Amino acid sequence: MGIIALVICAIIFVVGLLYGKEPIHMFMTAVSLAVAAIPEGLPAVFTIVLAIGVQRMVKRNAIVKKLPAVETLGSASVICSDKTGTLTQNKMTVEKVFCDGVLVNLDDSKEMIDIKKLVYASMLCNDTKISDTRELTGDPTETALVDMSFKLDFDPSVYGIFPRVSEIPFDSERKLMTTVHEQDGKYVIYTKGGVDELLSICKTYILEGDVKQDLNEYKEIIRKFNMEMAENALRVLAMGYKVLDHKPTPEEIKTLESDLTYIGMVGMIDPPRLEVKTAVEECKSAGIKTVMITGDHKITAIAIAKSLGILENEDEAITGTELEEMSDENLIKNIRKYSVYARVSPEHKVRIVKAWQANGEIVAMTGDGVNDAPSLKIADIGCAMGVVGTDVAKEAADVVLTDDNFATVVSAVEEGRRIYDNILKAIQFLLSSNIGEIVVLFIAILITPLLGKAFNIEITLIETLLPIHILWINLVTDSLPALALAVDPAAKDIMKRKPLKSTKNGIFTKGMTWRIVYQGIMIGLLTLTAFIIGLNTEGLSQEEKVKTGQTMAFYVLALSELIHIYNVRDNKKSIFKTGVFNNSKLILASLASALLMFIILFTPSLREIFNLVLLPTQHILEIILLVFAPVLIVEMLKLLKINTTKDEV
Secondary structure, rough: HHHHHHHHHHHHHHHHOOOOOHHHHHHHHHHHHHHOOOOOOOHHHHHHHHHHHHHHHHHOOOOOOHHHHHHHHHOOEEEEEEEOOEOOOOOOOEEEEOOEEEEHHHHHHHOOHHHHHHHHHHHHHHOEOOOOOOOOEHHHHHHHHHHHOOOOOOOOOHHHOEEEEEEEEEEOOEEEEEEEEEOEEEEEEEEOOOOHHHHEEEEEEOOOOOOOOEHHHHHHHHHHHHHHHHHHOEEEEEEEEEEEOOOOOHHHHHHOOOEEEEEEEEEEEEOOOHHHHHHHHHHHHHOEEEEOOOOOOOHHHHHHHHHHOOOOOOEEEEEEHHEEEEEEHHHHHHHHHOEEEEOOOOHHHHHHHHHHHOOOOOEEEEOHHHHHHHHHHHHHHEEOOOOOOOOOHHHHHHEEEOOOOHHHHHHHHHHHHHHHHHHHHHHHHHHHHHHHHHHHHHHHOOOHHHHHHHOOOOOOOOOOHHHHHHHHHHHOOHHHHHHHHOOOOOOOOOHHHOOHHHHHHOOOOHHHHHHHOOOOOOOHHHHHHHHHHOOOOOOOHHHHHHHHHHHHHHHHHHHHHHOOOOOOOOOOOOHHHOOOOOOOHHHHHHHHHHHHHHHHHHHHHHHHHHOOOOOHHHHHHHHHHHHEEEHHHHHHHHHHHOOOOOOOO
């Protein structure tokens, strides 16, 4: 635009000199045209649109850290989401207990012989904080285990009786946690974690007493009941232990997780959030792929994903182990097949995001842990959990969800689409208006000899618009309505469209370019028509004819642009269907701009500064028709379905 503007300015300057006009006057005209060609209001409009969007998102429980993230959200085509706390309520409750070779409901587990060992492992290998009133604070999985012990009438005094002397913290790679406790001169090691991971470090099991038996004979039974719980959407944790006669040395700590005795396991439920299923359906209608990423067992993940509508067939789920066996090329090729990733590590998340991006998708990623930071950083939109998220995750993210809810991500995408739409509306309005100004000045300067001859006017006197007219329209008249577009409501079908793919196609699609060009030419020709009608006013001197033409051109240009802004609010639907009055701020901005125009007209001192005359009464009808002509023309093109192009969905 800058290059084209400079070329046109140079042509107008040279042609004006050839017509005998003053060099300084033509220089001012050329400079004002350059100003007209570049929409100075766009940066301000962008910033205000994005800032208002950020404020609206806060009300929807999404804090945006970087303004451009608001726009990018509108282009999201894939949302990779954690399960626990995001898709589910993060309110774990133990429902099933497997111990002594049987699987029972929690209420029926009190009579089990080895339930005490299982509960001690659940309580002691645990970082939950317990208040004097037994309020629990900590990870929902761990608080559920302590809550289970309270339901089974176990007392918190065990923490004082069996003090912790060492530990191996939970790690997402190992999927295990181990603590060491002193007990009657001996040291008990308790370990909890995923069933498969725990079985891999156990050698024996206990069945109805202290007699330890070889685990190999028992593994299939454990896996059978683990599968049964997983199929019922229960998250399963297993417990094991061993006893040492001495306190483990720092070197021994590294090898503590070995040769354990399997105690049992618990199945806990984390109910899906009620609003998530609706949000997933909304994503489907919006062409957005929802992907669940979890550390849970594959069967558990499938059961929850099915209930939420994320997947239909079990073939759409894959484990972290299977993922590791795939090359990056193979993953990129097959990434669209999978909707659920189970038993994954943070490193897998990075590969998943990159694979989707390699397929040209705009990826939003949710996460809460320190290890999630790389995937949040590499995703197009990183969404950190505000409630349970770590500071590292929040620092790496673009958006922080204050309610840790998947539905909030979908709401943010909807808001992002609205903002993106409003930015495009502002661009279309401002650029088509600017092109209109260029067209009228460029054509007028080229046909100046014809106008002079037709209306018997000295060509040095003929000038369509003065520099002050162009600057006023650009900086005052257009800016207020363009800013009001920032709060334009979302289209009713905004979440039924396909993703915008802005990073791939850019802003100037064929349809966008077509509208800007033809609407700019339309405004320019209407303004030029007004100028010619003014020149044709009878009974006036040459100077008065030019002033009348300038006044009519100035007002038709300004007012037709104020009318035209209602055309750009929807490129397919008639303005009478989209609702002319559903944006009160736009109406007020348009009226304010129009009022300023008439203050200039009816204030003698201002009228003199702008070199205007009162509008001739004999041309009022023509002026009204020219001002409202943009609506008639664009409505006709919308009706004929040529206001858009075939590439626009």
